[in-house]
Amino acid sequence: MAKRRLSRQQIDRIARNQESDAAVNGVVISHFGKQLDVESLVDGAIVRCHQRANLPTLVTGDRVVWEPGDDGVGVIVSLAERRSVFARPGFAGVVKPMAANIDVVLVVIAPTPMPHANLIDRYLVAIETLGLRPMLILNKADLLESCEDPLAIDELLEIYRSIDYSVLEVSATGQQGLDALRQALAGSTTVLVGQSGVGKSSLVNGLGVDAELALVGGLSTVHDKGMHTTTTSRLFHLEGFDLIDSPGIREFGLGHVSPQDVFEGFVELRGMAEPCKFRDCAHQGEPGCAVMAAMEAGEIHPGRLQSYFQILDSL
Numbered sequence: 479m480a481k482r483r484l485s486r487q488q489i490d491r492i493a494r495n496q497e498s499d500a501a502v503n504g505v506v507i508s509h510f511g512k513q514l515d516v517e518s519l520v521d522g523a524i525v526r527c528h529q530r531a532n533l534p535t536l537v538t539g540d541r542v543v544w545e546p547g548d549d550g551v552g553v554i555v556s557l558a559e560r561r562s563v564f565a566r567p568g569f570a571g572v573v574k575p576m577a578a579n580i581d582v583v584l585v586v587i588a589p590t591p592m593p594h595a596n597l598i599d600r601y602l603v604a605i606e607t608l609g610l611r612p613m614l615i616l617n618k619a620d621l622l623e624s625c626e627d628p629l630a631i632d633e634l635l636e637i638y639r640s641i642d643y644s645v646l647e648v649s650a651t652g653q654q655g656l657d658a659l660r661q662a663l664a665g666s667t668t669v670l671v672g673q674s675g676v677g678k679s680s681l682v683n684g685l686g687v688d689a690e691l692a693l694v695g696g697l698s699t700v701h702d703k704g705m706h707t708t709t710t711s712r713l714f715h716l717e718g719f720d721l722i723d724s725p726g727i728r729e730f731g732l733g734h735v736s737p738q739d740v741f742e743g744f745v746e747l748r749g750m751a752e753p754c755k756f757r758d759c760a761h762q763g764e765p766g767c768a769v770m771a772a773m774e775a776g777e778i779h780p781g782r783l784q785s786y787f788q789i790l791d792s793l
């Protein structure tokens with residue numbers, strides 16, 4: 479890839495890294511099997527690299543030190559400590575890091591494909607557990623009127639607004655609501671997550687100033703599902719913020735999270751169980767249950783409580 483001018487963010491980052499760790503000289507932009515693309519923090523060039531075998535699996539956003547190798551392929555020799563990681567469970571309960579050194583996880587939904595019940599809550603529990611900043615986006619707001627059940631989408635968004643999550647309605651292709659989104663993302667590194675086909679890559683393109691940064695796919699006409707167009711996470715530097723596009727997923731398991739963390743991951747439930755009559759109250763019909771009482775009083779949405787029980791059952 480051609481050399482290009484350093485962005486303000488890159489210059490800031492170099493300054494930061496020089497203060498904290500002079501050795502850090504690159505950021506992982508993307509990975510392809512055993513090879514990774516590393517952006518040099520010195521001149522902004524992107525170098526294809528291998529990694530030394532003693533290093534853990536590296537992910538997009540990792541700060542690394544690399545050295546030039548043979549045939550223009552570099553070698554990553556060390557990994558700087560990660561400030562944060564967004565991970566998803568892989569096979570056999572192994573946690574698979576997806577992106578490192580991020581601030582915000584932007585959960586993207588759309589009127590089509592229909593949001594999977596429970597998926598948003600699973601993401602939110604993971605985000606809360608990891609101490610990252612959650613944001614919820616309804617993309618394809620231009621399709622809201624004509625979709626199957628606009629009221630259901632409105633109600634869904636209202637649940638999250640009522641518990642103080644930041645919720646924005648945008649249209650990536652219709653350039654609607656994108657300025658508000660740019661403002662919300664300013665100065666941070668954000669990973670976009672969600673089902674295939676909701677428009678994560680389209681958002682990268684819509685928010686960017688250079689057209690068509692990320693590859694966009696359609697929806698399959700038969701099932702109205704995404705086509706799994708994005709196959710590997712990738713970091714994009716946009717004007718004033720960084721975005722990491724990620725592949726769409728079908729399910730997001732929480733096998734690695736404890737029951738207590740799941741409870742705490744439902745932010746409106748925090749502290750709610752303290753007045754329960756029984757210390758080990760499961761909030762499923764026991765007498766003197768404060769959580770049930772709060773739900774009956776309309777302080778907790780029944781759908782969220784149901785979602786909490788579903789996640790507990792799945793652990």
Ligand SMILES: Nc1nc2c(ncn2[C@@H]2O[C@H](COP(=O)(O)OP(=O)(O)OP(=O)(O)O)[C@@H](O)[C@H]2O)c(=O)[nH]1
Nearest residue numbers: 649650651674675677678679680695706707708726
């Ligand atoms: N009407 C409308 N269509 C959109 C909008 N954003 C994206 N799309 C369309 O939705 C389809 C899927 O978009 P992508 O950006 O590839 O979705 P993705 O979430 O990146 O999908 P994966 O990479 O498979 O995870 C494409 O046909 C886009 O043109 C929008 O705001 N409005």
Ligand SMILES: [Mg+2]
Nearest residue numbers: 678679707708
């Ligand atoms: Mg994509």
Ligand SMILES: [Zn+2]
Nearest residue numbers: 754759761767
């Ligand atoms: Zn209870």
